[in-house]
Amino acid sequence: MRKLLFALSFSGVVFAVPKIEVKDAWVREVPPVSSMSAAYMVIENKGDAPDKLVGASTNIAKVVELHETVGGKMRKVKALEIPPGKSVELKPGGYHLMLINLTEKPKEGQKVEITLKFEKSGEVKVKADVKKSEGGMHMHEGH
Template identity: 70%
Template sequence: MEVKDPWVRLVPPNAKATAAYMKIENKGTEADRLVDASSNVSKITELHETVEGKMRRVKAIEVPAGKTVELKPGGLHVMLIELKEPLKEGQTVEITLKFEKSGEIKVQAPIKKGMGGMHHHHHGH
């Protein structure tokens, strides 16, 4: 299991939550599932997907054998909720991903502004 290009969205200092995105590549011969996540900057970390503009929590993210699953804005993502402190651009967040078969994988995700040129989906408050 390999995690590539992880990043966390930069949010205003008063924001209580942000999202983390990454590509998860399953190099193995059997399917695996991302079942949980945690980070050093948030009290609560959840797996979410965006469906028709609404975010909902998912129990697991399937990663089929030999495939790459992309967590990206407007799709699947890891929500970091109840941030312990304001996050700054360029800071690195440690995220621990828990897979059903592969166990725990720790990734270092830099904080970046939302990618330019992509469609921005605003979540209603």
């Protein structure tokens, strides 16, 4: 028993924690006929332990999924690891959040609140600017 108490108190001294910060969040403006949009951002872990983005939600879409674009095709990803001391960028052509079954169409100039869910850090709320995509629409209708 004494060894267990020592191990517990010692591990408390070197307890590693993630520290998540999110910046440059934006949501793609979409035409009125579109039922989907996408969100992008930079997620930075300033802590000394890894964390994982495991989900997200927003008030403008019924479903939010984490996707990765590989070879021009999208696939759903269960979680995205954010290593300690590193940042991971969600960007067009890479990882991104798909906003599916939009209940409201994001328009340029608006802000959209997105709640990110992390394995260790819990919920992190982000305000994302709505912007027009550079280079036209590359939406994933029929995806």
